Amino acid sequence: MAMTKEERLEKFQAAKSLTGGTTRRTKHFQLAAYTISTMVFGMICSALGPAIPWLAGNAQVSPEVLGWLPAAQAVMCIASGLASSLMAYVPRRFHHRLLFAMMLWLGGFFALLPVASQTMLALVATYGFQVLPRPWIGQMTNLLVSELYEDASLSSAAQSFNQGGFAFGCVIMVLLEQLSSSTFGTQGMFYMAGGFTALSSLLFLKLPVLEDRDVRDVPKASRANSLPSCFTLTCSGLGVLAVGLEVACGTWLITSMTQMGFSTGAAAASNITFWILFAFSRLALAPCICKCLRPRPAAMVVGGAAVASVSCLPAAVWPNNLPAIFFAVSGVAMGAGPTYAMCISMAKERRALTSVDSAMFAIASSLGAGGVPFVMSRILALLGAASFFPTLLCMCLVLLSSAYLIDRISCHRAAGEQDEEDVEKGCTKTTKMAEIEQPAVPATPVVPLIVWTFWEQGWQHAPALCQACASSWELANPDLSIRKISAAELPELLPELCRWPRLWELPPQQRADLVRLALLEKFGGIWADATLFCAAPVMPWLQALRPQGLQGAASAAKANPDFFFVFDRSDSNTWVHDPFVKRGLLISNWFLASTPGHPLVSQWLAAMHQEVAKTTIAYFGMHNIFRTLLEDEANRRLYDQVPRVSARHPHLLEFELGFSTSATGAARELLRQSLEIAPMQKLSHKILQENFLVSLCRCSASVPSLLGELFARHDGVMSKLCQRQLPSNESTATHQDLRLREQENKRKVLASWKTFMYVPTACAACQGEEATAPGPL
Incomplete structure (x- = not known):
């Protein structure tokens, strides 16, 4: 059944609420709660191995009799892990409550182990019951963390931080075991760890209830009946190696060092060093790298495995050298520590x-924790303790080579590979994304049905990108008048402004600033920069922003005919990347909508006339003036009525994802969500120069890019670009070449940016306080 207008508006407003910064604190609180659950999970998992001799003594059996428990634990975790996929059928509103019950279950049965260890049957049963919820907790936590942040870098940082909780829990348990064994006895460790786990479960009662998703809004590949993709299985296989490497090192380090002749203190110090640095790499180092450098998850895995491999070399050659051992365990902890989290991010990078x-x-975590240390124990039994670090080195090299091959193969395949959703639909590689549902254009529009776009030298001389953007406005808005103007039309449209001599002395950017404000002040309508691409009808979207809603839109327009809209960027300090964040800009001026003579536009235009009469003009002068206008209380009240939509969404390709990025599941979904919030994307003709743009469009025919995905919304836009001629040296550019070229173009554009411009005046009337600006237009 088709949605009603009211339902569509409600859905749109819900999507628009994603732009608000008020939920960021809630997300951080959720991440902290998930990380604490992972921490106590790590405490429980790392406690049983050293405690097996004590449990065996209570049960009056030899430790060898209980030696099969870890193997049984791995088998149970695999079976329970498979069953945990049934969480897809549990409504999301119950997830936090279910995590509360699972954590309470885990802590309760763990605390009962000392009592149950009096008999063998009770011990085995209690042990089995405390193992069962582990995969469910791990599976739910991984999934919930992956859904916290849309941005890939923030998601990777959050996943690493969450997995760091597991390592920190291991560190706590190492210290807790030493404390309890010397004071309260080993049973005290069970009571404290179990009690802390049960108490931490209360955090999930404080978390907000998750909203259920409409099945129509969830891609088929993300629904309950979907199977894991081959790439996901490959990444989980890599996760087995990653977890196995870290657990094998932590499990057999003390034993191997003591057998090689080192003191117990030196072995314990090495083990504690390993776990502390392991926790640090996940909790702090990897999240900082992800947020600051924004590497791909696969690059993090390859780089970390390389660091671990190089670090193991000295210890493999000189196994009896204590500094070499410290260097090895430090390198493995720092390099391989974030690998498991990055394997999860690799899979998410391909699809949600x-x-x-x-x-x-x-x-994979259960297999790695149980299987790889077992293989390590067989190698040590066969070759001796001196083989410990050579074996670690071989494992690091296997991880390194596997990650590199997976990344290389996936890069070649992912570009031409369709998501499972597209395969099921039988779509081609150039299939358009689903159309955004928009309410119908009301009888009384919020602004005049005019779109102004400007290229000073004439549109016949405009860059290819600008012509494509102008076509997108015509194709997406057949009911609007698209006015593509140049300097030649200005004397007729704005005669008084054109008679002002100073106008023609200004740089083109500042001249365009005056033109956009003058046109909106006189005629109203919409201003769209020449590099703004329109993906869907804009008037229904603007109408939906009116707070009164659709039913009262006509009466609201009569009662309050003034309307003004500008994109908000006051939240840019929370964006993944904003090259101008230090400028403290409040708004973006590449899209404006206004009724004629709106007070904010009129005052903005008058202040701009005074600003550009100076000899030193700031590039962001228009933005700075708007900030100054808001110091007046009346203007602030007017601006408070402007709907807030973050400029992060139209800047998604330019600042965050990249134009040449492969249109894989996660990136494509993020673009789709942003276009639902704001149906446009700000592009750059300085980055997308004609030869580069044409090469990218041609390459997108076989290797779908996000820019190609955007252009595919309008039939013919990309095909026209592909028909343009290219120099011979441009025709063989690969997708990787284009990615590197885009990065180089971005560096050049930012390096050439001028914050201030010196513009001397040629006429006395335009100098100082006697500068004469044109009167009202």
């Missing part, structure tokens, strides 16, 4: 994680 995907990683 499903419950089944997350279950695969929970199983």
